Amino acid sequence: MDDKLNRRSFFQLALMGAVAVPFIAKTAKLFASDACPSTPPAGKAVAQAGEGMGKTLEYVSDATSSKNIKYKAGNNCGNCKFYNTAKADGGYAPCTMLGMKYVTNCGWCKSYSAKA
């Protein structure tokens, strides 16, 4: 009787593992694709917080670090209408408001405007 239960338990665990592993792998991949890029694209002008228009518009490369009262959780360059996705490169794209300098998709500035 115990052998049957153990065998049944083993197969139940194996089945749960077969279902869970692909789900976990897919979820991990989803989060990985949402990760903020760490390396700016080579040879591109990259906006810097505290410099030029970046300073004027209070640009930050990590939206969650913004102290501006206009910032709302979930808003970032990646979903802003000024982020030129057609020219995106490794999680960065040029921003119209920052003179077409590249900004990270995780950034934010006070000219943020949600994509329609």
Ligand code: SF4
């Ligand atoms: S205007 Fe939009 S894309 Fe450009 S820095 Fe500000 S939030 Fe980012």
